Each structure stands twice: as structure tokens, then as C-alpha cells.
Amino acid sequence: MSGLNNRARWVAVVGALSLGAVAACTPSGDEGGDGGGGELTWAIGGAEAQPGGIHQRIAEMWSEQNPDNPISIEVLPEAADQQREQQALELQAEGSGFDVLGMDVIWTGEYSENGWVESLEDVRDEIESVSLPGPFESAVWGGELWAAPYNSNAGFLFYRTDLVDQPPTTWEEMCQMATQIGQQEDIGGFVGQGARYEGFVVNWLEYYWSGGGELFNEDQSEVTFDTDTATQATEFMADANQSGCFAPGFNTAQEEEARNEFQSGNAVFMRNWPYAYDLIKDDQASPIREQFDIAPLPTFTGEGTISALGGFNNAVSAFSDNKEMAKEFVVWASTDEEVQTMMATEASLPPTRESVYQDLADDPVMSLLGEVLPDAKPRPPAPQWNAISVEMQRALFPAYNGEANIQDSVQTVDEFLQSTVE
């Protein structure tokens, strides 16, 4: 889950496939890596992997500094699931076509248990000392470091400065304001990611975590699912859906639907990723481009903030012919100040290096990220994460929409989580 609108990506992907672009996305195998030559191949996807994107520029920078071991990008599709599928095809065949793997933060467990990635334990200190704890945690599975954090992401509360004086600190307060102001102004209250997809799980987890809940214990060997907090979080969503706190269409909205509503002035609050900030600020047609601000997400206790963590880590393929250089590259991309700063200043991609946020404290997005990210939590990078997510969508989505019993649904999630550790 790297953030943006999955539905739009899906359309783009299918469109690309029908144009025959599938050949371009397929690992070519004979490029880079083979024969232990100097060249490295970095398999990463998304908009920034395209020519001119920040990943490409970072690759060029490495190649200039290491002319003997230049790196080139194998551009993977837009959608995270499709990227994972492309990498899996190569790795399952033990192909050496990819040396460096750009991994979504939730794939760590799966990749390490499949034996697809090299352990980075020997460079752990170097990475841990400069990285934010949340992104670092997402690269650890079974107590071992499998990837180097690269870029991060966290959710914000966007609010209308013309309608709200002080951003709310609790979810209840937020809902009260959303309902009341929404009615006064005849606009929607709160928009977020409420459709049935991964983004819903992310939003639900933010409610659940902010009430003190956890899914697993520290080393993910035991389920610590708190059914009371889960019930509270789901009931909050169900009530908000009924009371008019959630804007109409909340339960079919992904990132882009939410942004469009907020951007056209039809909502008081929005939960979204940082990418929305610049898009709204730069939209001359938006009636609210000068009338909104960002704040940390509220919690149930009113203390602190918690956000779900997105982003990508880089790992070294277990089948690479050039593991040493590949490892050097992932450490460099994760720890080099210039690389990490460039990501923030030139692509608005949140870096994982802690110090960058202090250096860029003047930028509103980066300074808020600096505030939010230390408390951001990764979704458990368990090998079963996709199955868990599907199960949570299945159980909790109907529950908050009033189509299933909340207690039973929470129970179902608990049982499924238990079944994954046995």
C-alpha cells in the first residue's frame, strides 16, 4: 500500500496491459546481475520509478559515484499487488534478474520466510542509528533486519481553517465538529478511505491503535488483539456513519474520492496522505486552497497521535550475483543524507532518515511528518498480512455499515489472527 488511489491505478494497469506493455514489465533476466558483472538491477515501481522520477535520479547519482557498479531500474507496475506479483515471478524461479528489491512495508515477513531476501543484520547498526523507528520496525521480521528503510508515509488530518479554529484532538470531538459544521454549511463532515480495500484496514487500524489496541506482541509470536478496543473502534465508525459525521459516500471512497471532496470544499475534515497537500495548494480552481491546514490525526484518549505507516524499503535479493554491491546500495539509499533530503525536497516523498526532518522544519508537510512519523505504526509485516487484511475487510466493513453484528465481526477477526500464529 503506497497510498494513492488503487482503483485509478488498477485502471491504468489494465490499460497498460492491453497495450501490450506487459512485455516491458516482465523481468528480462538477461540484464544486469548475470555473470557477476558490475551492473545492478533495482526492481521498483510507482510513478517515481518512471524516467525523471526521483528513484531514477537516485539511481543515476549512484551510478555516477560508482561507475564500476552502475544501477539501472527495472520499472514495475503502478499498483503494489502487481509489483509484488512481478517480483514473485522472478524470485520464485530463483532468477538473478533483480539485485535490489523495492518492497512495500508489509511484505517483509513474506519475503524473508520465502528465503527471497538477504539478511542485513551485519549492517543493522549503521541503518538503525539514523532511521525513524517506525519504518525501521517495518523492515524487521523474526528479530532480524531484512531490508533498509527507504521512504515512508503517514496519514494527516486535513481541516478547514475557515470553519475550524483549533484542530480536534479526539475522534469524538472531531465527529462533533464535523456533524455540526457540516450541517451548518450544508457540506459533508469527515472524508477518508472507507471503501472495502486495504485503505479501509489502514483507517480502521488508526482508530484501533489510537484506542490503545495492538494486533500482535513485539516479536509477532502472539496475538494481543483487544476485542473491547476493536469493538469501540468499529462502533465509532458505525455511529459516525449513521450520525452524518462521515460524509455521504464515505464507504465507497478511496484516497482520490476523499481528496476530490475536500478539494472542492465539500467536507470539513479529511484523513489522507501527504501527497494531497501540494495537489490542493496548487489547484487554482479549488475554493479552499488557502483555507486548509494539516494536523496530526486525533486519538480516542486525546493524547499523542498515531498513524499507519506506508512506504517502501529496499532489500537485497537472495539470488543476486552481486550481493555485496547490492547491499552497499541499499545502505547508501537508506542512510545517505543527500539522497534522503533529495527525496523530500524534490519529490515530496517522506524520507526515513530522522535528521532530514529537522533540516526541513520550515516545510509544513515535512515538519508535521517529523512530528507524526516517530509515533507512526507499521501494519504487521507478517507473511500472512494480505490474508489478514482481506479477512478484516470481510468482517469489519459490513459491521461498520450496519450489515453485520459488530461483536461477532470482531470475534471473527480475533479468531483469524489466532489461526495465523498457530
Add this chain to the structure above:
Amino acid sequence: MARRRGLSETALARVFVSPSIILMALVAAFPVIYAFVLSLQAYTRRIGEGWAGIDNYVEALSDERFWTSLQFTFIFTITSVAAEFVIGLGFALLMNQAFRGRGVTRAAILVPWVIPTVIAAQMWFFMFNVTPGFINSVFGLGNFNWLGQSGWATFAVIFADVWKTAPFVALLLLAGLQTIPGDVYESARVDGAKMFQRFWHITMPLLKPAILVALLFRTVEALRVYDLPQVMTGGAFDTESLSILVQQYIVLTPDPGYGSALSTITFILILGIGMIFVTLLGRDLVIGGEEER
């Protein structure tokens, strides 16, 4: 005597046909057989763990989720194919008439069919969804949440499918209509048959093969629907089709064994229903020929 030296005509035909049969078998049968083999194996995500026998099938058939998606798939197939047939037949009869602007009408009717399904699905998502809510503003429905509640979500997906493929049915039926010779109608008119009688006793029986072909194509396609519900609702509110379920298990979760079992079940289902149509069609072609007195 000459026969003994060469192959018989039938045998020779078999030899000539066999390369294409083998090629078709490789292309068509291999994936089916491979999926079946996969479906008999146990997987933990992508890592195979040996044979599972029919465990995957037992699990699939006892999973409530399978039955829910089967139910949606059937509701979708029956209602969408029925509506497409009625509307398509109407269009076909219209396009078969000689009138001013027939060319333009034909082209206009076919436009939805030309649009790729994913694009059409995304478009109808925008039309139905609360934001931007085109349908709601046109009909003054306020914030009616078409895609965000049970029942109406199913309706929206079916509506989009009918819009998209009724023209295809119309096209097939139009081709059938044009094979009916005009003098049959003329003599019926001379005999005093009313318009409805002409339609019921001449058009329908003579159109039957075309109708069956259209229904066969549409039913088989509707049973494996994926893109429309995936894009419009993501499978929420009981709009999860069998194919969405298969995709989820094969690609997303992933459990290739279980996913292949689901896809094999889907295949058998579609094959069975397809066979019924083909049998009907075959009999109709034979009997239909005899019945023409």
C-alpha cells in the same frame, strides 16, 4: 487395391487436422489441466507442501464466502442476460427496419460496446458514486448512496453491464434477423397475420439459433465477470463474483492451491452451462431444419 497403399479419406483428414487440434489443445487445455493439478496441492502462500487430495475442494465448498459469491454471480448472470436479451432484441428489431437515419442509429447503439469494460466500469463508478454523483444530480436524488448499500450496489453493477453489452446482443440478433427472407413475412401478411403474430410465429422461431448463440456468449461471459464489480465496488456489499474470489486467492493472499480449486469449480460450472446451450443449439439446428414444412 489403391486404398491399401494410402490412408483412407477419414484418416487423411485426421492427419491434416491434427496439428491444429494439438495446438488448440496446448493453448486451451494445458492451463485447465495445470490448474486442476495445482488445485490438488497444498500451499502455504507460494511455497508448495505436497499433495492435498480434494481438501481444497472440500474447503471451498464448505466456505460460506464461496456460496455468497456464487449467489451474486448467478443473480448477476440471470438478470443481466435477461435484460440484455430484451433490450438487445428491441434494438435489433429497430435496426432491422428501413428508416431514415438507420446508419446513425446503428452506430450510436454500438458505442457502449466499443468502450473497454474497465473504462466503462470506472465511468459508471463516477456516475453512480455519491461523489461526483452525476446520476444523483440529474435525478435530484441528493446523496443517494448507490454503491454503498446492499441491493443497489448489485443493481448498479448489473445496470452498467446491461448498458455495456446489450448492443452486442443486438448485433448478434440483427445478423440473425437479416437471414430471414422477406417473402416469408409477405405471404404471412397476405394470409392476414397481425404484427404480433408475425413476430411470434415467424421471427422468433427463425431467430432461435441466433438467440441461443447470443445467450450462450452472454451467459458464459457473465458467469466469469470480474472487471465491473472489481472497479465499481471492489466486491463490497455482496457484489463479489467468483472470479474476484479466484483472483484474490491466486494473486493476493496467495494460496494457488485453493485459488485453483475455486477456478476449477468455476470452470466446471461454466462448462456445464455452456454444454447445455450447445446441446440445445445442436438439436435446434437439426430439428429446426426438419420443422420447416
